[in-house]
Amino acid sequence: MALVNLRLRSGYLFLALMFGHIILISAQVNSQQGVPVLESVIFGLFSEVQRGTASGITGVQRLWNGYVWLRGVRAENEQLKQQLEATMVELQQQRTLAERSHRLERLLDLRERASLTTAAAEVIASAATPEFQSVSIDKGEDDGVGRDMAVIAADGVVGRVVIPSARNAKVQLIIDRNAAAGAIIERSRAQGVAVGTGERLLRLEYVSEVADVAEGDVVVSSGLDRIYPKGFVIGRVTKVDPSGTAYRSILVEPAVDFTSLEDVLVVLTPNPQRAAEGFSSAVSKEKRP
Amino acid sequence: MKVAGLVLATALALAVQSSIGRYVGSAAGLDLVLIVVVYSALTFGPVSGLLSGTIAGLVQDAMSTGIIGVGGLAKTVVGFAIGIVGTQFIVEHPLPRFVVFFGASLLHAVLFIGVYAVLGARDFGDPYRRIALPAAINAMVGLLVFKVVDSLPGAEERRHASTRMRR
Numbered sequence: 001m002a003l004v005n006l007r008l009r010s011g012y013l014f015l016a017l018m019f020g021h022i023i024l025i026s027a028q029v030n031s032q033q034g035v036p037v038l039e040s041v042i043f044g045l046f047s048e049v050q051r052g053t054a055s056g057i058t059g060v061q062r063l064w065n066g067y068v069w070l071r072g073v074r075a076e077n078e079q080l081k082q083q084l085e086a087t088m089v090e091l092q093q094q095r096t097l098a099e100r101s102h103r104l105e106r107l108l109d110l111r112e113r114a115s116l117t118t119a120a121a122e123v124i125a126s127a128a129t130p131e132f133q134s135v136s137i138d139k140g141e142d143d144g145v146g147r148d149m150a151v152i153a154a155d156g157v158v159g160r161v162v163i164p165s166a167r168n169a170k171v172q173l174i175i176d177r178n179a180a181a182g183a184i185i186e187r188s189r190a191q192g193v194a195v196g197t198g199e200r201l202l203r204l205e206y207v208s209e210v211a212d213v214a215e216g217d218v219v220v221s222s223g224l225d226r227i228y229p230k231g232f233v234i235g236r237v238t239k240v241d242p243s244g245t246a247y248r249s250i251l252v253e254p255a256v257d258f259t260s261l262e263d264v265l266v267v268l269t270p271n272p273q274r275a276a277e278g279f280s281s282a283v284s285k286e287k288r289p
Numbered sequence: 290m291k292v293a294g295l296v297l298a299t300a301l302a303l304a305v306q307s308s309i310g311r312y313v314g315s316a317a318g319l320d321l322v323l324i325v326v327v328y329s330a331l332t333f334g335p336v337s338g339l340l341s342g343t344i345a346g347l348v349q350d351a352m353s354t355g356i357i358g359v360g361g362l363a364k365t366v367v368g369f370a371i372g373i374v375g376t377q378f379i380v381e382h383p384l385p386r387f388v389v390f391f392g393a394s395l396l397h398a399v400l401f402i403g404v405y406a407v408l409g410a411r412d413f414g415d416p417y418r419r420i421a422l423p424a425a426i427n428a429m430v431g432l433l434v435f436k437v438v439d440s441l442p443g444a445e446e447r448r449h450a451s452t453r454m455r456r
Contacts, residue, residue, distance in 0.1 A: 128352035
């Protein structure tokens with residue numbers, strides 16, 4: 001009898017929770033505008049955990065690279081080898097610093113050329129669910145970051161802010177299935193929409209069958225979506241197929257390598273369409289082989 | 290103690306998931322949170338399974354850019370179903386555990402993608418490729434998790450305690 005009661009109780013609990021989930025989902029589907037409060041609060045809280053984890057991982061890496069690993073090497077080597085190892089480690093650290101400085105220089109250069117008000121941010125975590133392509137950055141509403149602000153990197157367009165919290169923000173990458181950006185072929189000025197596939201590549205949609213598009217063409221943002229500033233590199237055309245309809249089937253390789261993304265700029269300018277004309281050619285020239 | 294352990298394991302899974310995703314990408318479809326939910330359902334029974342599924346799923350939803358509740362619903366069903374399976378069958382050997390993890394991942398993917406498809410809120414492209422490979426990866430990592438936890442001190446006592454709890 002007790003066993004039956006237990007089963008019955010867990011069954012009721014299951015039904016109650018399912019009912020709660022359905023209510024929760026329905027509420028969101030009916031009101032698509034704005035960020036749900038629950039989402040914002042939980043993200044705000046957990047992004048602090050992500051920040052802590054990122055710091056912890058960096059700390060462990062530093063501890064390993066700077067102490068444990070060196071200690072192990074020291075035990076195995078003679079005095080000269082120790083000095084050599086220490087010098088090599090120092091060299092690596094210098095190289096890392098130089099690489100970081102170079103990255104930041106490129107970001108600074110980008111900021112100056114684009115004449116946009118931006119905030120530099122660091123990527124602290126990636127998506128918590130494998131089905132979504134997003135990252136968390138260490139800048140939030142306290143730094144002026146808001147919903148639907150464009151996020152760019154030295155290589156090109158990264159994505160847009162979808163959930164800002166006080167000190168962090170969630171950025172939907174342009175390769176996410178639900179992401180899209182107004183795009184233009186830089187050479188022929190043919191217009192289309194760059195749509196994420198959830199994979200490594202983007203699809204360029206709504207490009208006319210008669211438009212002049214070739215493999216290797218640079219695709220830049222058109223600014224028509226009123227999110228991404230005009231003229232920023234989205235990627236390069238890798239495949240063009242006549243789809244048999246009024247539009248062509250075009251695949252685009254993103255300019256940004258999302259697996260090694262570390263530093264980004266959040267565009268704080270309210271109307272990004274003010275971005276300087278001619279910026280696109282400067283950036284794309286830099287990227288051309 | 291059990292609740293604290295589950296909350297800690299879920300938080301750790303979320304943190305690790307969002308940290309390694311930067312380096313390995315999300316293509317593999319590994320869902321560490323789902324593995325924690327299945328582990329808790331198999332070890333502690335259907336109530337623990339559905340509660341941990343609800344909490345972990347909702348937090349994961351809130352951390353993502355999708356609709357809050359879809360992942361929670363999918364993980365609640367998976368936690369409850371796997372908890373029932375754990376009380377009805379002996380799932381203590383690698384092969385049955387692999388089958389359970391694989392089945393749990395399949396069920397989760399079908400529910401997750403299915404709810405989004407019903408709502409018309411998201412297109413997942415080729416669903417077969419997005420279901421089968423992640424299910425196999427989750428099953429293998431799930432087996433590894435069980436192996437690691439079983440090798441920790443006090444595994445025998447925990448097994449007896451969880452058997453009593455499930456009954």
